[in-house]
Amino acid sequence: MLALLYRELAKAGIDLIHRLGRGQFLTIPELNRLADAAQYRLDDLADEDVDESCSSNVIAIKRIRMRRKVAVGKELAAVCVTSHASRLQYMADYLEFLATYVGATLSSVLGTRLAQETAQALRAFRAEVPRVSKRAKLGAREGLSREDQDRLLKVIHPNSLNNPWKRRFVRQRNWLIVVLLLATGMRRGELLGLQIRDLDQRLPKLRILRRADANDDPRDTQPGTKTYDREIELRPAIMRSVWSYINRQRRKIKAARKYPQLIVADDGQPLSLKSIDKIFMQIRDACPGLPDTLTSHVLRHTWNDRFSDEAEIMGLTDAVEEKARNEQQGWTDNSKSGATYTRRHASRKGRELSLKLQEQLDVADH
Missing domain, CATH: 1.10.443.10 (Intergrase catalytic core)
Incomplete structure (x- = not known):
């Protein structure tokens, strides 16, 4: 889950820790990109090198970029609804934890702004989590x-x-x-x-x-x-x-x-x-x-x-x-x-x- 998260951020040239350190959270369009990528199987996502000019994240992960492989006449294979929902929920929980952790190190003004942006953006992000019916057992x-x-x-x-x-x-x-x-x-x-x-x-x-x-x-x-x-x-x-x-x-x-x-x-x-x-x-x-x-x-x-x-x-x-x-x-x-x-x-x-x-x-x- 975290690998997928950081790969998409690297693709967009976003240094998450640096962004949070400025008292700013991810925007809703940026979160929508994460939600979109989380729909697909990892095997259907190819790796590309990230530009060396991108600043590194504090958390040590391979600096790669993800793009979707588009096979001729073949659609991307999506993960099941349960997996998609689980991925988004884990991402939301992790982003909330990280924003809270970084926010505690900021000034009162920046910390308050970050908390407000985080709450607003994650409300919209969690609204994208598909509902998984406990009755849906077929398949x-x-x-x-x-x-x-x-x-x-x-x-x-x-x-x-x-x-x-x-x-x-x-x-x-x-x-x-x-x-x-x-x-x-x-x-x-x-x-x-x-x-x-x-x-x-x-x-x-x-x-x-x-x-x-x-x-x-x-x-x-x-x-x-x-x-x-x-x-x-x-x-x-x-x-x-x-x-x-x-x-x-x-x-x-x-x-x-x-x-x-x-x-x-x-x-x-x-x-x-x-x-x-x-x-x-x-x-x-x-x-x-x-x-x-x-x-x-x-x-x-x-x-x-x-x-x-x-x-x-x-x-x-x-x-x-x-x-x-x-x-x-x-x-x-x-x-x-x-x-x-x-x-x-x-x-x-x-x-x-x-x-x-x-x-x-x-x-x-x-």
Whole structure:
């Protein structure tokens, strides 16, 4: 969200901190440009160098400019309404926080003017946030079906003839990425933040830890862990695959020895978030039958659907299932986040109950 915000500001030649320091907020037309850019997928926005004459922002980000790619005969792909609304709300909250923070350092006159301009402009900006109906569930993101999971794993198996990658290292690494995401339900940022020392060498376990601004992470955008630290147990066969990748594939890349991260690129650098997105785009291209919406985050939904299925088979009560899920996903004990990730399971149960009710109706052919 902040990357999108600052890229658009850079495109317009706006130094946000300098502007706020003069007691001036963004104008409504400038905010409208932000709202417009927030409608589109980041993949459909290309980067351009910003003029060197632009003054730098205090917050360290890559100085780039964004422009929309206009493909011949093809419209830009828009994000869903929920994502658009979320982006705008985060931007508004951040701009309000930053204006308040800078305003506290200004004189009374400038601080008052900034507060008034901020309130007026953000009222107009927040009015642009699309309303998201809590009843609109059709088309919401769901996990993969069992059949699609099997197809996915079959296509990307390192020995598959349909595997879209050529190099053995890339095949093994990308297969491991998908397996770990399906096995644990972790986010892509958590996966990319994993370090070899987070693996237990005696037991099939790994630790997911929060590391803010890690000195040993060279990536401009460091993957983050949004949840609490936690320990996850793996099946021995999966853990053996992890160590096999480390000892037989990763170790061959000499440059990778400088970095503690588990998942690395061909050149040894820790893999980026954008690379994960590219991997899933290549998977979709290699297997057209898979959902067009397949991303790393869909595998998180898939894990939660499978968790619900197994909890039902085990006969867990709703309270025990919720607590167990929250622990495995790093959520607080009273978190209701699981409801976001179990739509396929809930939908299936709803259909089953609905059909049961219909069985009670006498609708024999007349």
